[in-house]
Amino acid sequence: MDIDPDRLDWSHLRSFLATAETTSLSAAARKLGLTQPTLSRQVAALEDSLSLMLFERVGRGLQLTESGRELLGHVQDMGVAAGRVAMTAAAQRSDISGQVRITASDIFAATFVPQMIVEVRKRAPALEIDVIATDGISDLMRREADIAIRHVRPEQPDLVARLVNEATGRFYASSDYLNKRGRPKSRADLAAHDWLSFGDADRNLEYMAGMDISVPREAFKVGSENGLVVWEMARAGLGICPMDDIVGDRTAGMERILGDDLKVNFPVWLVTHREVHTSPRIRLVFDILAEAISTR
Numbered sequence: 001m002d003i004d005p006d007r008l009d010w011s012h013l014r015s016f017l018a019t020a021e022t023t024s025l026s027a028a029a030r031k032l033g034l035t036q037p038t039l040s041r042q043v044a045a046l047e048d049s050l051s052l053m054l055f056e057r058v059g060r061g062l063q064l065t066e067s068g069r070e071l072l073g074h075v076q077d078m079g080v081a082a083g084r085v086a087m088t089a090a091a092q093r094s095d096i097s098g099q100v101r102i103t104a105s106d107i108f109a110a111t112f113v114p115q116m117i118v119e120v121r122k123r124a125p126a127l128e129i130d131v132i133a134t135d136g137i138s139d140l141m142r143r144e145a146d147i148a149i150r151h152v153r154p155e156q157p158d159l160v161a162r163l164v165n166e167a168t169g170r171f172y173a174s175s176d177y178l179n180k181r182g183r184p185k186s187r188a189d190l191a192a193h194d195w196l197s198f199g200d201a202d203r204n205l206e207y208m209a210g211m212d213i214s215v216p217r218e219a220f221k222v223g224s225e226n227g228l229v230v231w232e233m234a235r236a237g238l239g240i241c242p243m244d245d246i247v248g249d250r251t252a253g254m255e256r257i258l259g260d261d262l263k264v265n266f267p268v269w270l271v272t273h274r275e276v277h278t279s280p281r282i283r284l285v286f287d288i289l290a291e292a293i294s295t296r
Contacts, residue, residue, distance in 0.1 A: 008049070010078075015042035016054060017075045020068065023061045080291070097126035100285045103145035107227040109133040111247050113149070116292045120285055127281060146282050147289065148271040161271045164293045169264040171257040172248045177237040184257055191215050194239030196230050197223030211264070246296070268293055 018028035019039070029039040047054050054068035064072060100120075104113055109131050117129050132145050148154075153161055173193075184190050190213055197204045201220035208215060222238050224230050231251075234241045240257055242264055248254055256262075270290050276283050 012042045012046035013075050013078060015039045016046050017079055019043055019055065019062060020064055020072050023063070025062065096124045096281055096284060098281050099128040099130060100147065100281055101130045101132060101145040102147050103132040103134055104149035105227055106133040107231065107244065107247065108149055110228055112296060116289055119292060120288050123288060124284055127285070146272060147286055149289070150269045150271055151266050153269050154271050158274065159271050160274055160276055161269050162290060163267055164270045164290045165268040165296065167266055167268050168245050169242050169266060170245045170248060171240055171262050172234060172243050172254045173240045173257060174235055174237045175253050175255055177239065178255060187213055191219070193219065194221060195219045196233050196239045196241040198227060198230055199223070199225050
């Protein structure tokens with residue numbers, strides 16, 4: 001699609017992007033802090049300037065037209081670029097200082113967060129960053145943390161959540177374990193193996209049953225609430241456990257179970273307080289984390 005830059009208004013493009021992402025004029029208006037009539041006028045103005053129909057109404061919602069879908073990718077790229085400009089400008093401000101506390105699961109905190117903090121330090125060297133390794137959302141609700149990285153969307157209305165990635169996990173065991181116990185050829189073979197539990201074993205069993213994996217309760221002889229501990233147990237040859245495939249595939253001596261046949265898709269949510277709209281330091285770190293996680 002050929003677009004004349006001189007005919008574009010970024011406020012109109014933002015309104016289009018928010019509407020495309022929420023599929024609702026009212027939700028898009030709330031997201032941008034506009035009235036619905038104002039947002040509707042901006043979307044209509046963009047359609048007029050491009051001589052294109054970008055949305056069509058389907059039931060009570062909106063659906064992108066073919067032209068709208070083609071335009072969306074370009075506007076999303078512009079949104080990312082605009083975000084980078086805003087982050088760079090914010091980081092140069094002398095008042096971007098103080099502490100930001102980030103909470104993430106122990107595995108995510110140890111494996112991915114340090115490199116993200118490197119980027120934070122580059123852009124805002126006056127900030128102090130504290131990392132809290134835990135899976136609970138309660139630390140965020142008790143104001144013990146400013147930003148949380150979670151794999152379940154929080155339901156608390158006072159929190160702001162953004163889905164930043166869809167990650168993939170697989171099941172792994174050490175080569176030493178598999179050499180002794182044999183490599184499973186099918187899901188049925190998994191019942192004869194030892195398993196490591198993340199937390200409550202019954203919850204693990206319930207989740208696995210939803211994946212059509214039938215394992216007896218007695219297969220779970222060892223486990224921990226701490227993901228890093230479970231992973232080290234798997235590396236020691238104590239059994240099979242799930243792991244983010246970025247971590248699993250780069251760990252020497254660990255093998256995927258059933259290759260690509262057995263995988264887990266899980267979301268990565270970035271969660272914070274509503275102060276993200278008014279606190280420059282929290283907004284800066286939130287945006288840097290969102291950018292890093294979305295491209296990891």
